[in-house]
Amino acid sequence: MVGGNSIFFDTILQILESRWNKSNIPLHCMAHSLVPKYYCEAWLKDGINRMPRIAPHEDQEVSVNRSKCFKRLFPNSNDLKKVYIEYGAFSSGSNYFNQPHVIDARMFEEPISWWANHGASTPLLQSLAFKLLSQLASSSCRERNWSTYSFIQIIKRNKLTTSRTEDLVFVHCNLRLMSRNEEAYKKGPTKYWDLCEDNTLLDGETTIELAELSVDEPQLQTFILDDDE
DSSP: OOSTTOHHHHHHHHHHHHHHHHHOOHHHHHHHHTOGGGGOHHHHHOOGGGOOOOOGGGOHHHHHHHHHHHHHHOOSHHHHHHHHHHHHHHHHTOGGGGSHHHHHHHHHSOHHHHHHHHOTTOHHHHHHHHHHHTSOOOSHHHHHHHHHGGGTOOSSSOOSOHHHHHHHHHHHHHHHHHHTTSGGGTSSTTTTTTOOOOSBOGGGOBHHHHHHSOTTSHHHHHHHOOOOO
16 A cells, blocks of 8 residues: 555655754744745746646745744844845835846746845845855765765674764764864864865865854854845
């Protein structure tokens, strides 16, 4: 059976849903909400099997997570009010965003280019879009994790129990995070010791380095654009 009372189907569905929920975090929903193309009428109508898509501001799950993200990123009440007003204007296509050339550009311009050209009237939202939409989509970090943990367990050395392996990975991850708070992590010969040297980008930053930085770290902000923070 494909569905119904199939235990196998229910188990696989549960695994898929848990994976989806793990990745479906407020920051992802925020980035999804800032892509201009997802508000275009042509894109919304051209869904799978011609089924209409849902715009980010009309999706309940995305809207709830976006609100969580706004509250986290803008703790100041005045800034929070401003960014809500800015997003309302952007998502509804009102004020400056109501002009024909701005609406047309949503479909063919890259998101960062669109925000650079048309986002000046919403400075808080524009700055956030630069930070989120400029982050690299790369599987290198995931691949490097397997390489990093190969000293714990590999195919030829696999005698550890599952719980023991999980404990060792947990300890390693936390030691690595703790080391980032030390001065030696940012200066000297051991600077960024846990980052690979992939293809070099601007200012000596690498793909892996930029992919691992959070939106508030200075290296990423310098790579994207200088802001007022």
